[in-house]
Amino acid sequence: QVQLVESGGGVVQPGGSLRLSCAASGFTFNRYGLHWVRQAPGKGLEWVTYIQNDGSKKFYGDSVKGRFTISRDNSKNTLYLQMNSLRVEDTAIYYCGRDKFGWVVEYWGQGTLVTVSS
Amino acid sequence: QSALTQPPSASGSPGQSVAISCTGTSSDVGAYKYVSWFQQHPGKAPKLIIYEVTERPSGVPDRFSGSKSGNTASLTVSGLQAEDDADYYCSSYAGNNNLVFGGGTKLTVL
Numbered sequence: 304q305v306q307l308v309e310s311g312g313g314v315v316q317p318g319g320s321l322r323l324s325c326a327a328s329g330f331t332f333n334r335y336g337l338h339w340v341r342q343a344p345g346k347g348l349e350w351v352t353y354i355q356n357d358g359s360k361k362f363y364g365d366s367v368k369g370r371f372t373i374s375r376d377n378s379k380n381t382l383y384l385q386m387n388s389l390r391v392e393d394t395a396i397y398y399c400g401r402d403k404f405g406w407v408v409e410y411w412g413q414g415t416l417v418t419v420s421s
Numbered sequence: 422q423s424a425l426t427q428p429p430s431a432s433g434s435p436g437q438s439v440a441i442s443c444t445g446t447s448s449d450v451g452a453y454k455y456v457s458w459f460q461q462h463p464g465k466a467p468k469l470i471i472y473e474v475t476e477r478p479s480g481v482p483d484r485f486s487g488s489k490s491g492n493t494a495s496l497t498v499s500g501l502q503a504e505d506d507a508d509y510y511c512s513s514y515a516g517n518n519n520l521v522f523g524g525g526t527k528l529t530v531l
Contacts, residue, residue, distance in 0.1 A: 340467075340522075347510060347523070347524045347525040348467065348512070348522040348525070349522060350519070350520040350521065350522060353520070360518075362518035362519070398467070405455055406514040406520050407457050407472045407473070408459075409469055409478070411467050414466055
């Protein structure tokens with residue numbers, strides 16, 4: 304079955320950096336686009352970024368554009384999110400998700416918590 | 422991109438039906454068939470329950486149904502059960518390679 308397991312979350316100071324990983328299994332990784340979606344504590348879902356199956360196209364939400372970078376290693380079945388210039392408002396659970404061929408987040412990982420605080 | 426508008430709360434008794442709305446604009450909900458709905462229980466990851474406005478993934482009960490009229494999509498839960506008590510979120514493709522979510526609706530089964 305499809306499994307997505309995020310890691311790399313933690314506490315970081317404002318202005319700092321963090322890299323999240325998402326290890327995938329149970330499907331042919333290089334056939335699917337992937338998303339990162341975040342959820343601030345007690346708040347709703349916010350789409351962060353998307354990467355095409357071959358990594359050739361990447362799209363970002365306005366709130367993270369220029370600060371976050373999505374990437375993937377199809378040889379390792381792993382998705383990444385490099386987060387730089389972190390702000391307090393980036394505090395959230397970050398979920399990775401597999402696309403269903405049309406801007407639908409079909410499967411979700413369990414999430415990893417990122418806390419930006421001094 | 423602005424979030425889609427959902428009512429903060431909805432409720433119903435077991436066995437009843439409840440509808441949750443998701444209002445966007447002619448640039449997102451009104452423009453594309455890529456409207457999805459997700460169910461999220463406390464402390465858990467969201468789960469896809471409706472995609473492409475009306476389609477149900479395998480394993481999702483047919484008590485859950487979706488529809489769209491103009492710029493507003495709706496999720497209807499029929500025959501409410503205790504386990505339907507959860508948060509529900511809509512999402513829509515918003516053009517220009519953007520995805521937008523609704524603010525979420527807390528459904529309480531009385």
